Amino acid sequence: MALVNADRIKSELNTFDIGCGDDILDKMLEQCLCNRLQGHEIVLEWVAFSTTKGGLKLSLNTLEQFEHEVLNKKYKAKPAIAKREESHNRTRDINSLHDLYPLQFIHTQSLSYIISSKRSAALIASPGLLMCSASFFPSVTPSQKYSQRGGRGEVVSTFGAVQGTRWAGRKGQTNGVQLELLEGSEDSLINNYKYMFQRLRDVRNVLTEKIEELGEELRTNFNIEEFSPVSLPAQDSVIVLGQVCCDSNGKLNSQSVLLEAGPDQGGRQVPVDLSELRDYSLFPGQVVVMEGMNTSGRKFVASKLFEGVPLPFYSTPIKQEMDMDIPDEQFLVMVACGPYTPSDGLTFDPLVDLINVIARDRPDVCILLGPFVDSKHEQIELFFNIYIVEGTKGVGCRLVFVPSQRDVHHHFIYPQPPFILPDLSKDDAKRMTLVPDPCTLLIDGVTFGLTSTDILFHMGAEEISCASGSDRFSRILKHMLTQRNYYPLYPPVEEVNMDYEKFQGYGQMPLSPDVLIVPSELRFFIKDVIGCVCVNPGRLTKGQVGGTYGRLLIQRSAPSIDGKRVSPCVAGQVVKI
Numbered sequence: 001m002a003l004v005n006a007d008r009i010k011s012e013l014n015t016f017d018i019g020c021g022d023d024i025l026d027k028m029l030e031q032c033l034c035n036r037l038q039g040h041e042i043v044l045e046w047v048a049f050s051t052t053k054g055g056l057k058l059s060l061n062t063l064e065q066f067e068h069e070v071l072n073k074k075y076k077a078k079p080a081i082a083k084r085e086e087s088h089n090r091t092r093d094i095n096s097l098h099d100l101y102p103l104q105f106i107h108t109q110s111l112s113y114i115i116s117s118k119r120s121a122a123l124i125a126s127p128g129l130l131m132c133s134a135s136f137f138p139s140v141t142p143s144q145k146y147s148q149r150g151g152r153g154e155v156v157s158t159f160g161a162v163q164g165t166r167w168a169g170r171k172g173q174t175n176g177v178q179l180e181l182l183e184g185s186e187d188s189l190i191n192n193y194k195y196m197f198q199r200l201r202d203v204r205n206v207l208t209e210k211i212e213e214l215g216e217e218l219r220t221n222f223n224i225e226e227f228s229p230v231s232l233p234a235q236d237s238v239i240v241l242g243q244v245c246c247d248s249n250g251k252l253n254s255q256s257v258l259l260e261a262g263p264d265q266g267g268r269q270v271p272v273d274l275s276e277l278r279d280y281s282l283f284p285g286q287v288v289v290m291e292g293m294n295t296s297g298r299k300f301v302a303s304k305l306f307e308g309v310p311l312p313f314y315s316t317p318i319k320q321e322m323d324m325d326i327p328d329e330q331f332l333v334m335v336a337c338g339p340y341t342p343s344d345g346l347t348f349d350p351l352v353d354l355i356n357v358i359a360r361d362r363p364d365v366c367i368l369l370g371p372f373v374d375s376k377h378e379q380i381e382l383f384f385n386i387y388i389v390e391g392t393k394g395v396g397c398r399l400v401f402v403p404s405q406r407d408v409h410h411h412f413i414y415p416q417p418p419f420i421l422p423d424l425s426k427d428d429a430k431r432m433t434l435v436p437d438p439c440t441l442l443i444d445g446v447t448f449g450l451t452s453t454d455i456l457f458h459m460g461a462e463e464i465s466c467a468s469g470s471d472r473f474s475r476i477l478k479h480m481l482t483q484r485n486y487y488p489l490y491p492p493v494e495e496v497n498m499d500y501e502k503f504q505g506y507g508q509m510p511l512s513p514d515v516l517i518v519p520s521e522l523r524f525f526i527k528d529v530i531g532c533v534c535v536n537p538g539r540l541t542k543g544q545v546g547g548t549y550g551r552l553l554i555q556r557s558a559p560s561i562d563g564k565r566v567s568p569c570v571a572g573q574v575v576k577i
Helices: 006-015 022-035 039-052 060-074 127-131 200-221 318-323 349-361 426-431 455-460 472-483 500-506
Strands: 155-159 179-181 234-246 257-260 269-273 280-282 287-294 300-305 331-337 365-369 398-402 432-434 439-443 446-450 464-466 515-517 525-529 532-536 548-555 569-576
Touching: 006 022, 006 039, 022 039, 022 060, 022 455, 039 060, 155 525, 200 234, 200 287, 200 500, 331 349, 349 548, 365 446, 426 432, 455 472, 472 515, 472 525, 472 532, 515 548, 525 569, 532 548, 532 569
Parallel strands: 269 300, 331 365, 365 398, 398 432, 446 515, 515 532
Antiparallel strands: 155 569, 179 439, 234 257, 234 287, 257 269, 280 464, 287 300, 331 548, 439 446, 525 532, 548 569
């Protein structure tokens, strides 16, 4: 599938003399990505829809109507192509728990590039020189569209009390922020690990344990006596536990939902009738508890879907709180996600602009998420550029680097180990933190959940819902928090090379983070979801033009006297680069 971007959609709209703003282009791009459409396809669909409605004007409201009446029905509710075998009432699908039992091994695709550069010593004069791609490729020309972009520095999204807020760090007035991986060095993914194959029975065991652990939490929370086997005929209403899956290799829809139980509940699959549920949001791999009837043993008619339960937030031990010197100042965190070059060239102008913003605002922490060397770049060459370290010297901010599976020079596996940069000076190593994807950070007593994998896009394309008063992003983020891991979708999309044994150890949320960073191709936002501030900062470049970055001003809560936790005060903005 060719790359879809806002410029291509705008070009297709211009063909029909249809004008629109950036917010409409972002919405149409989101619809393209979630429904796997090209730019010309969605424009043709819109023109046909608009014509049948008497010439509707293109707006965010009419796009919502278009999505509900056309896209959701035509592209998201296609009936399953494969039919279940009547004798077994289920399919032989390698992505089901049941089919993992007899198989032994699975081979997993991987990609690893080893890149080294010996020219960095000669390129430390200035940030502009450090980032200049001509140092590597003398024939490279700057991106014209990026240099001609508009709206530089424009705030496009806000959260919290931002009026009169001074967006600046402490500027070295204190000893700096305390930053550490929450899991601790012994439990964190800090080194590379061997991969290339995993046994299917181990995958099955991980999925089974996930069902059992979440099921026990839900059973305790809702005071459920016990769960009934999903396929056992019963004339009374029963409560069942299982994992949502699809009855074929196609896309999940309301007619293809299966509930697959763990071994303790029989390990069988049963189709689920959702017609009696007024509100629901489901995706493949979701662990759910349902109440309903299964009179024949062949179909479960759900009448109630129990809400998921998130983990508690971080709470500092009382003794540690008393020993901590909690600063009165707020601290500033800046977040940016790659690519750091426009798609029509290899110049690092966007990264230079970001360094200038860092030098101006002097954030206390700057979180940079991959891809740093993008495998989807149209003119990519193999090189690794970390000169942002030199460009931010003297600023006084801590740098956090999160890798991406789109980085051509790093391990193509999830969870992904951190970068290894052995040649850093002692001073640079002190202000750099190399973390895995995903991870949970503790910054001055405030927890940050980080992942560079586009879980919003992946789950947005697979989720089905019948919910009023909620948006797709909030539903997906709530699923992440209540499923208690950074990638709850199963099976994963093809571009995610999952190692389930490592995922069980390093892909889980140890607690509900105060701030969850989830960069995506979809539209940027900052919002509160069940007490967690969730941020999609967008990407620093979008195709050939500039994108966005995020900044958060955080006041850590004071130590509690009565034992109750006080949430940190967060103000946030998404800003055009």
